[in-house]
Amino acid sequence: MGVPTVPMITQRFEELVTTTAFKKGIPNLRIVYTPHPITDRPKDLCEKYVAGNDPLAGRPMLGEIYAGLTKKLSEEDSRGGFLKRDPRPRLFEPDTRDNLMEFFHQQGYTDGNAIILPTEQKVAEMLKATSREPDEWVGQMRPSPPHEAWYYTVEMVAVNAVMAGAKPEYFPAILAIAAKGVTSMFSSTSSFARMVVVNGPVVKEMDMNTGIGALSPVNRANSSIGRGWTLISKNLGGSGKPGETYLASQGNNLSYNNLCFPETEDGLPPGWEPLHVQKGFKKSDSVVSIFSGWSINDIAWYSPLPQHEVIRGWLEHFFSFGTSQATLILDPIVAADVASNGFGSKEAFAMFLAKNTGTPGWLYWSEHPRELKQAQSGVEPYAGWLKQGREAVVPVSRYMGRRRNSSSFISSQENNEPTTSIEIVVTGGGTNTFWSGGDFGYVGSSSVDQWR
Amino acid sequence: MRTKSLYIMSVIMIALFGSSYGWVADEEKIVVMNPRGIQPEIRKIPMAPRAETLDGRTVYIVDTKYPNTKPFVEALFEALKSKYPKTNWIVREKFAGYMDDDPKLWAEIKEKNAAAIVVLGH
Numbered sequence: 001m002g003v004p005t006v007p008m009i010t011q012r013f014e015e016l017v018t019t020t021a022f023k024k025g026i027p028n029l030r031i032v033y034t035p036h037p038i039t040d041r042p043k044d045l046c047e048k049y050v051a052g053n054d055p056l057a058g059r060p061m062l063g064e065i066y067a068g069l070t071k072k073l074s075e076e077d078s079r080g081g082f083l084k085r086d087p088r089p090r091l092f093e094p095d096t097r098d099n100l101m102e103f104f105h106q107q108g109y110t111d112g113n114a115i116i117l118p119t120e121q122k123v124a125e126m127l128k129a130t131s132r133e134p135d136e137w138v139g140q141m142r143p144s145p146p147h148e149a150w151y152y153t154v155e156m157v158a159v160n161a162v163m164a165g166a167k168p169e170y171f172p173a174i175l176a177i178a179a180k181g182v183t184s185m186f187s188s189t190s191s192f193a194r195m196v197v198v199n200g201p202v203v204k205e206m207d208m209n210t211g212i213g214a215l216s217p218v219n220r221a222n223s224s225i226g227r228g229w230t231l232i233s234k235n236l237g238g239s240g241k242p243g244e245t246y247l248a249s250q251g252n253n254l255s256y257n258n259l260c261f262p263e264t265e266d267g268l269p270p271g272w273e274p275l276h277v278q279k280g281f282k283k284s285d286s287v288v289s290i291f292s293g294w295s296i297n298d299i300a301w302y303s304p305l306p307q308h309e310v311i312r313g314w315l316e317h318f319f320s321f322g323t324s325q326a327t328l329i330l331d332p333i334v335a336a337d338v339a340s341n342g343f344g345s346k347e348a349f350a351m352f353l354a355k356n357t358g359t360p361g362w363l364y365w366s367e368h369p370r371e372l373k374q375a376q377s378g379v380e381p382y383a384g385w386l387k388q389g390r391e392a393v394v395p396v397s398r399y400m401g402r403r404r405n406s407s408s409f410i411s412s413q414e415n416n417e418p419t420t421s422i423e424i425v426v427t428g429g430g431t432n433t434f435w436s437g438g439d440f441g442y443v444g445s446s447s448v449d450q451w452r
Numbered sequence: 453m454r455t456k457s458l459y460i461m462s463v464i465m466i467a468l469f470g471s472s473y474g475w476v477a478d479e480e481k482i483v484v485m486n487p488r489g490i491q492p493e494i495r496k497i498p499m500a501p502r503a504e505t506l507d508g509r510t511v512y513i514v515d516t517k518y519p520n521t522k523p524f525v526e527a528l529f530e531a532l533k534s535k536y537p538k539t540n541w542i543v544r545e546k547f548a549g550y551m552d553d554d555p556k557l558w559a560e561i562k563e564k565n566a567a568a569i570v571v572l573g574h
Contacts, residue, residue, distance in 0.1 A: 001558045004500050004567040008528075010574055025497040037574050038524040046527035062535050069511065069567045070502050078501070083494040094481040109487050118485045141489075145551060150489035159487045189574065236489035 006068035010036035011055045015243040023148045028077050030068035032061060091120070104163075108241060111230050111256060115163040126158040129168035130175060130451055134158070139179050141237030143187035143245040152178065152236040160235055164228035170206050170221055173198060174228045175451035176288045178236065182443055184229045184258045185239040186292070190321050191248035195259035195291040195440050196226060197425055199276035202286035202448050203262040210264040212429030215329075215436070217257070226260025252294070259296070264427045267332030269339030272346050275425055279445045286448035291423070293440030294321045296329075300434045307337045307433065308349065314437060315422075316357040316393060322439030323363065324398045325421040329436040331428035346424040354400045354420035358393040365390060507538040510566040514557065515543060516550040518573025525571055542566075 009017045011033045021029035033056045035049055054064045095103070100117055104110050116122065127134055134155035142149040157178045161171055177196060186192040198208060209219035217223050234240035265274045276287035297318075301310045315326060330338070343349040365372045365386070375382030385394045399421050423442050428434065503509065513532070515525045525543060533541050547554040550573060561568050 001568065002500055002562050003565070004502050005570060006568075007570045007572060009572050012574070023494060025494050026499060027496075028499070030499075032569075034524070038521050039518060039574050040520045041524060043523045043527065046524040047531070049524065050527045050531040062531060065532070065569060066506065066536065069506060069569075070504060072502060072504075073499055077499045079496065080498050081496045083496050085491050085494065088488055088490065089486055091483050091485055094483050096479055096481055100482070100484055104487075117482070118487060119482060120485060123485055148492055150491055152489040155485075156487070156489055159485045163487060231487065235487040238489065238491070 004069045006030050006032055006065050008032045008034055008065075010034050010038055012036035013243075013247075014056060016247065019244045020146065022083065025083065027083065028074075030071075032064045032068060033057070034061070109231075109235055110163070111227065111234070113256075115231075116165050118159040118162040122162045123155065123158045126161050126166070126168050126171050127155065129171040130154060132175070132451065138175060139181040141178075141181045141183050141233065141239075143183055143185065143237065143239035147187065147238065147245060150236055150238040152232075156236055157232060160231040161224075161228050164224045164231050165220070166224040166228055167206075167220065170225050170228075172448045172451040173202060173206065173225055173286075173288055174232070176446040176448045177225070177229050177290070178232050179451065180288075180290055180444060180446045182290050182292075183233040183237040183239050185233040185237070185246055185248075185255055187239055187246050187248070189247045189249050191250050191252040191294060192292060193252045193254035193259070193294055193296075193440075194229070195254075195293065195327070196229060197275055197289045197291070198225070198260070198262040198287070198448075199265065199274050199289065200281075200286035200448065201284065203265070205286075208262040210262045210267070210427060212431060214261045214264070214427045214429070215259065222260055222262070223257060226257035229258050229260070230255055254296070259291075261427050263425050264332050267335070267428075267430070268426055269336050271344040272335065272339065272426070275423075276445060278346065279442075281445065281447070287445050288448060289445040290443040291327055291440040292443050293325070293327065293438050296436050296438030296440070298434060298436045300432055302433075306341050307334050307435070308341055308343065308352065311338075311435065311437070312353055312356055315353055315399070317360055318437065318439075319360070319363060320439040322441065323367075325439060325441035326399060327423040327425065327438055327440035327442070329428075329438075330424065330426050331430060331432070331434050332426055333430045334433050334435045335426045337433065350420045350422040350424055351418070353422055354397050354418075357397055357399060358395045359398050361385075361389065361391045361394055364394040364396060506536060506567065508540075510540040510542060510564055512557075512561050512566055512568045513541060513543045514568055514570045515545045516570065516572050517545055518550045521571070521573055528569075528571065 009031055017031055021027060033054050035055050050061055052061060053059055054061045057064055097117060101114065104115060132154045134153065136154045138152055138154055138157055140149040140151045157175055158171065161174045166174060184194040203210065206221040208221045238245055240246050263275050268274065274283060275289055276285060277283050279289060281287050299314065303310060311328065338349055343352065371382045375386035401419060421441060513525060513529055529541055529543050544557060546557060
């Protein structure tokens with residue numbers, strides 16, 4: 001900013017803020033800390049906080065602010081230049097397998113599970129699965145927007161693919177994921193999860209599991225491709241260090257594998273396009289598609305209602321951190337049931353759901369204080385909705401009118417055609433009428449073929 | 453008797469060879485590759501010079517609008533105003549969400565030769 005500045009941060013984020021200040025080029029930034037948290041604290045407690053000490057300095061908070069804005073700078077703080085970073089050797093010093101495995105764990109290079117040690121020979125085998133040069137840049141990735149981005153080559157992705165236990169034939173799919181530059185370990189205090197769906201001929205080429213247990217750890221490709229993304233996010237994207245580059249308060253178990261599965265394209269009902277075709281690719285293309293969210297439910301509800309009504313009812317009352325987006329993962333027999341009730345495409349079903357789901361009253365009114373005031377002042381239609389009771393469903397969809405990250409849907413929006421944030425994917429073995437639903441939203445797709 | 457001695461010696465040899473072979477395998481040193489990506493270089497930013505006093509100067513208290521932190525920002529403003537009355541303390545909300553940049557506000561603070569306190573969540 002070029003003016004004397006003091007940032008105030010809660011004490012819980014000391015490690016984050018000091019390392020971030022270093023990475024932004026101000027290693028001695030004058031930071032003042034407050035007790036944690038300051039959100040949702042009553043007025044009298046806030047007054048007590050500011051009258052008290054900076055909890056880390058142990059000195060009065062106001063005095064620390066004043067000193068931070070007035071104390072004379074050292075010569076070092078007034079100087080420009082470059083800050084020293086740790087060197088990055090391409091190879092590590094020779095050591096035993098046990099010691100190296102321990103070293104990788106200690107350095108935070110793993111997901112806490114054993115890895116395949118990336119010898120030059122194994123990495124060379126992996127590299128044979130792509131026509132790209134080892135030193136070609138693949139992309140950049142960062143833990144979250146305020147963090148610095150790290151850069152990586154084809155060879156560096158191959159090292160992580162070996163560590164994840166991937167076969168060389170999976171490598172183009174892993175490169176396609178890495179090329180998107182989206183971390184699977186997003187650094188937020190909310191515990192994000194990611195999902196990756198694979199479509200096209202590469203599914204059969206890699207022998208992925210599209211059947212029973214498609215979302216379970218029973219197939220090497222499903223497992224190691226998803227795991228590879230986690231290792232890439234840590235080692236090439238600089239994420240995963242708790243308190244510094246990973247802040248998820250509770251964390252997310254889905255991050256071990258990132259819900260990596262293929263769509264069961266041969267189980268799609270007539271008229272239902274595979275996900276990658278919906279996103280503008282040809283059916284013969286091989287594609288990975290990335291989603292972001294937090295949580296997922298696995299559901300089968302035996303009732304006289306048809307499946308589409310059960311799903312609609314669930315979607316109306318579904319509540320999680322991401323309240324305005326949803327992805328449904330339908331077993332092929334659920335998709336067939338839905339299609340038999342007149343839904344000739346995924347888009348038709350998604351639009352039906354978006355148009356026919358309201359918002360639970362408690363959620364709507366808590367998120368719309370202005371409308372609540374209008375309702376209380378008798379302004380319609382809010383007053384009529386509130387008259388039904390605070391808990392009654394409000395006829396406003398949470399899933400309409402949001403842009404999808406696909407060129408076709410952007411143009412749809414420009415034409416004022418309605419859009420929905422609901423995505424539908426089909427996978428599973430057809431052993432029962434199960435489906436999964438969660439707060440995942442579509443992020444983007446990437447061609448596998450360009451990395452062959 | 454001789455057959456029995458030979459048998460025992462063979463067992464000892466096999467055991468020794470086996471353990472020796474195992475020891476060699478465990479202690480064999482190998483070279484592995486670094487899984488880390490390339491970190492960017494960091495250009496050091498000189499800190500802005502400080503005045504000896506804030507008397508007569510303006511200090512912006514920048515509220516980044518982290519949810520439900522307004523009572524803290526207000527308490528801070530009142531406390532600073534009371535303790536340092538010769539300084540002109542101003543509370544300003546930053547544009548958009550707490551993650552968004554606000555170059556216009558930064559330019560305004562610089563143009564007024566003011567100082568700033570940036571209050572973040574959580």
